[in-house]
Amino acid sequence: MDQYLNKYADKVPEPTLQRLPWYLSTIKLMKEKGEAYVSSTQISKQVNIEASQVAKDLSYVNVAGRTRVGYDIDALIHVLEKFLGFIELHKAFLFGVGSLGGALLHDSGLSHFGLKIVGAFDVRAELVGTQINGIPIYHIDDFEKVMADNRVNIGILTVPINHAQEMTDKMVAGGIKAVWNFTPFRIVVPEDIVVQNTSLYAHLAVMFNRLNFIQ
Amino acid sequence: MDQYLNKYADKVPEPTLQRLPWYLSTIKLMKEKGEAYVSSTQISKQVNIEASQVAKDLSYVNVAGRTRVGYDIDALIHVLEKFLGFIELHKAFLFGVGSLGGALLHDSGLSHFGLKIVGAFDVRAELVGTQINGIPIYHIDDFEKVMADNRVNIGILTVPINHAQEMTDKMVAGGIKAVWNFTPFRIVVPEDIVVQNTSLYAHLAVMFNRLNFIQ
Numbered sequence: 001m002d003q004y005l006n007k008y009a010d011k012v013p014e015p016t017l018q019r020l021p022w023y024l025s026t027i028k029l030m031k032e033k034g035e036a037y038v039s040s041t042q043i044s045k046q047v048n049i050e051a052s053q054v055a056k057d058l059s060y061v062n063v064a065g066r067t068r069v070g071y072d073i074d075a076l077i078h079v080l081e082k083f084l085g086f087i088e089l090h091k092a093f094l095f096g097v098g099s100l101g102g103a104l105l106h107d108s109g110l111s112h113f114g115l116k117i118v119g120a121f122d123v124r125a126e127l128v129g130t131q132i133n134g135i136p137i138y139h140i141d142d143f144e145k146v147m148a149d150n151r152v153n154i155g156i157l158t159v160p161i162n163h164a165q166e167m168t169d170k171m172v173a174g175g176i177k178a179v180w181n182f183t184p185f186r187i188v189v190p191e192d193i194v195v196q197n198t199s200l201y202a203h204l205a206v207m208f209n210r211l212n213f214i215q
Numbered sequence: 216m217d218q219y220l221n222k223y224a225d226k227v228p229e230p231t232l233q234r235l236p237w238y239l240s241t242i243k244l245m246k247e248k249g250e251a252y253v254s255s256t257q258i259s260k261q262v263n264i265e266a267s268q269v270a271k272d273l274s275y276v277n278v279a280g281r282t283r284v285g286y287d288i289d290a291l292i293h294v295l296e297k298f299l300g301f302i303e304l305h306k307a308f309l310f311g312v313g314s315l316g317g318a319l320l321h322d323s324g325l326s327h328f329g330l331k332i333v334g335a336f337d338v339r340a341e342l343v344g345t346q347i348n349g350i351p352i353y354h355i356d357d358f359e360k361v362m363a364d365n366r367v368n369i370g371i372l373t374v375p376i377n378h379a380q381e382m383t384d385k386m387v388a389g390g391i392k393a394v395w396n397f398t399p400f401r402i403v404v405p406e407d408i409v410v411q412n413t414s415l416y417a418h419l420a421v422m423f424n425r426l427n428f429i430q
Contacts, residue, residue, distance in 0.1 A: 017424055018417040021399040025376040029400075032377060047401045085423025086416070099324035106321055109314035113416045114423060153426055161240040162247060178422050184236040185244075186262045194425040196418045201301070201328045202233040203411045207393050208300025208329060209232055210409040211368055 016057045017084070022047050023054065024080045031073045039070030086114040091152045093176070094120040095167050096159030097127050097137055100182055100200075104156060105132040117156065119146055140167075143174050153177040161185040231272045232299070237262050238269065239295045246288045254285030301329040306367045308391070309335040310382050311374030312342050312352055315397055315415075319371060320347040332371065334361055355382075358389050368392040376400040 026046040030038055040058060044051035058071075063079040065071045081087050089111065094101055097120050104110075105120060121140045122128065128139045138146050155176040159167045164185035171179060178194035181187055184201045241261040245253055255273060259266035273286075278294040280286045296302050304326065309316055312335050319325075320335060336355045337343065343354045353361050370391040374382045379400035386394060393409035396402055399416045 012424055014421055017421045018414065021414060021416045021420055022401045025399045026401070029377055048403065049401075084416075084420040086420070090423060090426075099322050103318040103322035107314050107318035110415070110419075113419050115419055154422065162244055178426050180418065180422060184240045186237045186241070188263065194422055196422045198413070198415065198418050199233065199236060200325070200413065201236045201299075203395065203413050204325075204328050204330055205236055205299040205301070206229055206232045207369065207395060207409055207411045208305060209227055211305075211393050 012060050016060060019047075019049065019053075019057055020061070020080060020084055022049075023057070024077065024084065027073060027077055027080070031077065035073055037066075037070045038073050038076065039065070042070070084114075086112070088114060089116045090114050090154055091116055091118045091150060092154035092156055092180070093118065093143075093146075093150075093152050093171075094135075094156040094158060095122075095140070095171060096157065096163070097122040097124075097132070098158060098160065101156075101158035102132055104158065104182075105135050108133060115154070118150055118152065121146075140170070143170065147174050154180060156180045156182065157187070158182045227275050231275060234262075234264065234268075234272055235276070235295060235299055237264075238272070239292065239299065242288060242292055242295070246292065250288055252281075252285045253288050253291065254280070257285070299329075301327070303329060304331045305329050305369055306331055306333045306365060307369035307371055307395070308333065308358075308361075308365075308367050308386075309350075309371040309373060310337075310355070310386060311372065311378070312337040312339075312347070313373060313375065316371075316373035317347055319373065319397075320350050323348065330369070333365055333367065336361075355385070358385065362389050369395060371395045371397065372402070373397045 023043050026043055027038055040055040041051045044054045061079055061083045063071060063076055092115055094104060094117050101120065105117060117135055120135055120137045121143055122137055123140055127137045130137050153176065155171040157164060157167060157179055161183050164183045164187055168179055168187045168189060172189060172193055179187065179189060181195055181197045184199055187195065189195055238258050241258055242253055255270040256266045259269045276294055276298045278286060278291055307330055309319060309332050316335065320332060332350055335350055335352045336358055337352055338355055342352050345352050368391065370386040372379060372383060372394055376398050379398045379402055383394055383402045383404060387404060387408055394402065394404060396410055396412045399414055402410065404410055
């Protein structure tokens with residue numbers, strides 16, 4: 001814990017952090033349509049979440065609304081983007097340039113949400129030394145050396161499942177503080193390491209199952 | 216509701232469907248290591264979820280274990296893959312060939328989990344008529360015509376947020392039954408349409424927020 005500690009951060013529940021981007025995109029649309037002010041009631045109607053919940057979620061964000069008028073829309077957009085970390089660029093390394101890993105390297109859109117992939121790692125000789133979308137691909141054996149030249153906290157995990165844990169251990173040993181896990185494998189990390197699981201396959205499973213009703 | 220109705224499907228809770236792919240990947244690894252049988256206790260230890268929960272989740276899947284021995288590992292892998300819908304190929308269209316949409320078209324790995332993107336739609340003249348990864352890109356105006364030639368239930372939504380709802384309405388009107396929503400916009404659909412939200416940006420927001428503690 002040092003001077004970078006955000007004293008409010010520990011109070012923000014994960015569901016709130018997941019709903020705030022919905023509000024942000026809705027507010028951006030309202031701005032496009034010419035609105036200058038927005039109330040939690042208006043947001044509530046758009047995103048179909050109770051107004052009291054919207055107001056509570058927004059209370060974590062340091063922005064003041066005016067009675068009967070609501071929030072200044074430009075100020076709210078700026079404060080939300082800042083709060084969510086979308087303005088500051090966070091550097092990341094990607095581990096495993098397979099099909100999904102390569103696809104993520106192609107997605108420049110992540111930089112609009114604060115994530116900049118600055119390097120990727122793999123073991124295959126035909127990939128090492130090449131670039132995808134301007135992002136250099138290194139051999140995993142050079143991880144420590146590359147890490148020494150870059151202050152990178154985030155590692156994106158897109159290796160095959162049989163390497164998921166081993167690669168996670170290597171990332172953490174090398175100084176990675178947050179693992180964005182795209183594999184369907186449940187990785188184990190020390191307590192102070194942040195993990196976010198994005199399982200495309202789990203979402204597919206739910207979708208396929210629910211589709212059985214209506215086909 | 217017709218003869219394709221899976222009479223057990225409505226009983227499978229979404230968290231179970233999200234955990235089953237974890238068990239599947241763990242079991243596959245155990246098989247690689249030479250195991251022939253696996254118990255829910257063993258799975259439990261690997262994925263760090265209580266054995267009673269693992270057993271309950273597996274009870275939705277039609278597979279019989281043997282006392283003291285556990286499940287035949289090949290049979291369990293096959294039954295799980297089938298149950299999760301990863302064996303049968305489900306066709307999908309993708310809507311919006313921007314940065315993320317284009318990236319998903321590059322990800323051939325989705326086909327190992329039962330999803331085959333057979334076409335994509337956009338409005339930009341420079342894209343229409345081209346292919347990415349062998350997948351043809353059509354003009355959105357041709358959606359009905361292309362849909363008539365393909366039996367496609369799943370639509371992947373990767374348009375900018377200001378087109379998310381309008382495009383969803385168009386997809387549903389054209390016969391799409393399930394929307395895999397990658398936009399940070401909360402779309403509204405009729406009751407009988409399946410929606411899965413995969414918000415990469417929400418996961419980023421959580422990760423950035425949690426990182427504030429340990430930087």
